[in-house]
Amino acid sequence: MTDATGDGSKSGPMLAADGTPLKKSLARALRMQKMRALMLIAPLLLFVLITFIAPIADMLFRSVENQIVSDTLPKTTATLGDWDGEGLPSDAAFEAAYFDIFLAAERKEHTRLGTRLNYEQTGASSLFRKSGRGLDDIGEVYQDQFEDLNGDWDEALPWAELMGDPDWLSEQQGWDEEGRQPGFELRDGIADLLPTASREYAIFAEFQQREENNNLLDEEPWSAVHTALYQDLAAGDMSGYSGPRAEMLQAADALVDSPEFETVSFRDGFEEIDEDWLQPDIWRTIKLYSPDYTSGYFLNSIDMQLTPDGAEARPDNERIYMLLFQRTLFMSLVITFSCILLGYPVAYILSNLPMRSANLLMILVLLPFWTSLLVRTSAWKVMLQQQGVINDVLVWLGLVADDARLTMINNQFGTIVAMTHILLPFMILPMYSVMSTIPTSYVRASKSLGATNWTTFWRVYFPQSVPGIGAGSILVFILSIGYYITPEIVGGTTGTFISNRIAYHISSSLNWGLAAALGTILLAVVLILYWAYDKIVGIDNVKLG
């Protein structure tokens, strides 16, 4: 037994009653206890995780997400992968863009992509909206010619026979329109014979069956399939084909090879829709934003932009966010200090008055706290505006000339005044609860030892009230850094915060990615400041009571 430990010591490990080593046994008991505690808080923990942390994380994650470009234009982004960004991309890119945007337009996703790209390049929004409508013109050239040759080219069943696996076809014909539609399968060998057309038909079939839930045998293919068929017929030879609809296909092949057959190049088709497609800019933007994750939003939110040559500063007349971040921090600091200055004496008096009068004063502090935020902010408007109460009084007293009334609202001053007032209770309450725990005997002791009033306050009382100031400052600062309503109403142009721009991007411009990036930066700034506060003052030094 003694040798079992292997270290040759004489005394063995202490054993618990059941023979296991005491250390192990204790650890197990402790673990059990921890588990039990965890089980007890599990509902709350899960609740917070699911309803609070997860949505915030999801929202912040949007600041880098960018799948929309490669999801909507998979072929185009792949083709543009080896384009060097000089001049126009190859014809293959135009072809890929044709098929991608055609499908996106059927799914009504092209305008969404246009909106996304419009944040990066002005004009993308209408370019994609137009293209969704205009791409039909390219395909219709082919569709009409094939249809004129043989009406079957515009029917659903002949296409299904040509493209579909016979087993699938008989299953589909027996489908009773209820339950799941038998999934379309390509016929063996058709993908080699008609590579593009079979690919496009399969996409069409998938769309009709799964997204629209239409019976594939009732839907004539859209014009992109005809365009694809033309490409295959122009490139390949159908004379050796002997499967279903061989005659129809060979006749079409002959038509395509004849000189009368009218064709449109993809490039010309795109030019017809909008000449912007023949500018390299839109292609560069697509290429630049083709990765699934982008740093573009973060660069935008620090007044830079993503370019093919890397990150670049924006032109002077478009820079705003750094200014707003600085202003937000500066004004939040000013508001915090004004709250300390105004709140400290109030908290001091509150904590030194007899209970009865302290309670009455407390209600006065809390009363505005219970009034609607909007009402308090609007009240400041009435007070501070040029024809407002304060200016009227000053003019009446003769301190200010009637034609030189003070501008106290719609600027920084207005925001600072209104927000200091609104956030004051958050400063007074923690200060009060800390101050009311400071024993009066210390002050008396200091005075009886000969200290002046000032020395007593500064050397004895104040140091003990610092944790209250710390707690109040953190509360006020963090609240004010994310404030939105009050600066919006009384801030004018010089008193608005970064949160006003975040709100604008959430609810007006719908650029949620940029809003998320700005929000993430704001969160990071707060965390860094919190960390710095912990290093300098120490977070243990903060007390709420």
Place this chain on the structure above:
Amino acid sequence: MKLTKTLLASTALTVAAGAVAAQEMADSMTLVSWGGAYQSSQDEAYAKPYLEEHPDVSISWDESSNEAVAKLRAMNEAGNITWDLVDVVAADAMRLCDEGLAMEYDPDDLLAPAPDGTSAEDDFGDMIVSDCFIPQIVYSTTVGYRTDLVGDTPPTEICALFDLETYPGKRSLEKRPINNMEWALYCDGVAKDEIYDVLETPEGQDQALAKLDTIKDQVVWWSAGADTPQLLADGEVVMGSTYNGRLFSVIEEQDQPVGMLWDMQVFDLDGWIIPTGLSDEALARVKDFVYFATDTQRLADQAKYISYGPARQSSAPLVGDHEELGIAMAPHMPTDPENASNTLLYNYEFWADYRDDIDAKFQAWLAQ
């Protein structure tokens, strides 16, 4: 007589449409609008008459049109659409349509024809600016001024905004580039039909901002429609831009010393969109309601409560008197020929493209 006929005809059509649909309809609807006088005008003109015909239906209102685009997007992502019909401005309808959040519709299928048989598509005409947008009213953004603060020569044209010599004092403008940029260029000598060509270029944008710069320190920037009426009533500003209906209410209903300009008023449209992803029953009910609420008589009725012009041509002759004040409403319509001699139509296509870009510059300019 004519009125009764119209009413009977539209009722018959409604019933017919209902019969054709012949399917289960939800018995409650959530309509989203802007609150205030505008929403109550809709309630009086559309919802109450509809409920009289369908006593078993209940309608609840949500005053969220301001944030409708963002909220609809969030609802769509969460897969839970709780709104049945949403009132938005045309620009928002376009964006909702682009995002796939609003349903495309066929005007002749969904909307009632005019009493004389003109199809809905022709009756609404150019007002259907997006495939998803069901127009209701035409409103305009225009300028109001304090009659007691402008001296003996009240302003008659928009450029008074930029004339600090004749009309010293503060003016209030909306805190966004739309409308302000157009007015600035127009008053800087750009011809009306070239405004957007100029505004497309960076030089043109700089020109507009430079013109606005001349009055920048005299401008109070507003973001809520109620701001300018309040600022005018308090005498905080000499003149300011706002919606014509707000000015009507300040002038006629509250009897303040305020006058208004119709020069270079910017027309804009407001209407319904049907969110995508409604259940079949909800959709059937909404379609039934929309058919009723956008017919010629209903749109004309709304003008009894608020001074916005009906979006149907056939409604204009039916516009009557104000329900409470008893004054004729036709002369207060932005579309009245007297008022519409020099106007601008909100350029939806342009602003859809340039909004982000110009707004970035505008906000940077404001913050300087």
